[in-house]
Amino acid sequence: MRMTQDHGHHALGVLRADLAGPWRLGLLDATVSAVATRDGVRYWLRVAPVPQPPVWVRPNAIDESQALADQVPMPRVVDTAEWTESDPEDGQVTVRAYLFEHVDQQAISPTPTLATDPGVDEEWWADLRATHDTIRATSAAGRSRSPKHVARWVHKVAPALDTSGIVWESAHGDWHWANLLAPRLVVLDWEGFGLAPAGFDAACLLTYSLTHPPTADRVRVDFADELAGDSGLLAQVYAASWISSAIEEGFHPELREPLKRHIEALLS
Template sequence: MFQAPAPATVDRMLAAQQNAADQFGLRATGRRVWGYRGRTLSGAAGPHWLRVVCAEAGTEGGTLWNGPSTSRTLPAAVPRPDLFRIQDWTTDGYTYRAELYAYAPHPRVSPRPVLDEDPALPETWWKEMTAALDALADVPPRADREAVREEYLRRVIPQFTGHQVDDITWSTAHGDLHYGNVTRGPHILDWEGWGRAPYGYDAATLYVYALLTPETAAPIRAQLAPALDRPAARGPHRLLTECAQVLQAQDRVDFCAELPGPARMPVRRCRGGAGR
């Protein structure tokens, strides 16, 4: 989903991918999917999906590192590819983790996080996604996992939206539920950042990332109404948090640079009291 990193990083990660495939008795095939600045490299490996993540030795661990492994405790009602095996090793100053997944049988909804056109997802897809978000939100938040930190939320919402933050209803969320992280199955991919977030945050992310095309965003907002309009989600924080993140990142993340104008529309509606 990101561009290939610097050549030295490419060579190092390809070597790590080959080592991981050898350890699992597989062969890496097909296209390469790079993470941000080459931190991860993923791709097909035989009938499976192989993801390799790296960190400087001694800095591994923590929320992002352990997200996929801890997500295995989430309920089966949250559809995601099975994680079969994990292998860690350290070499030349870097620690690597290889994760071997079941291959998701359907393509991603979009090659990038935001929608440029109507994805033509059937009503059954939205019902299944809403049910999955409900099952995830019912998981009691864990003290060791935060998708959105409260200090961050209370700082960026006033700074970038002009709203003040009152009481927040928290729940468990995926934390990065954009259209490049969901398949037409639907399966939800990339669980490294899951944890506590304002109630309705994942649904708000899907809505905000559809705002480039208003004719697409309106029906998506209607499909997400069960997740966005229940009492626990009616406060504006789920939308304001995502909009504030987009506005903060517009100068450093390519797709966020496309969204500031559309992202200000929900902010204006919240000012008017609609919260939608």
């Protein structure tokens, strides 16, 4: 189901909020969002269908991630609303609206990849690593990706790589430069929160950094332990293969050649 402004207006009515900015449609119209106000306070409204199997995103990932709200810099969920609609292609679909705290920070990049230096200080990098370590240590994440899912993506580019000993850890699931804010670190978009191969968040950030080699080198240094060894190689190959599917669909064309070289280096 594609989201429209009508879904947003319906959510505003149910949540007793008012529109306070332009509507923004997410990738492939999968979400509709806007700044909203309620009782004079600014919030961020996000409306999307509740994901259902077989996709790897879990229905309650955002709600489960709120267990970390006191430990990592992330927007809190203030209120929610849910309703069911009939869609010609997808049948009965549950739509969920979230009202988040409004955050006065800017995304480091308008896209997941980097065109220039992120322009953040050493404190930001330290907070990023501390946030990563807090996420991986939590027990709040449930299983999303299956061993079979990971093996399928890994073997797409590395058929001989052993995937029998996957180490699972909690992960944000979509670490890239459009989900990281500055100058004070805030992490957005937690719908991918769940268990993933150890090192997956670091591997994703490295992959999306390949368009700016100095930043990619910084990620390699700051997350060297996560990217090392058999588990680090597995995480990097998995992330690279998974992200390459988006390139095949026409997204991130600037990443095509750097990612190709990255995969060749991993397999050499």
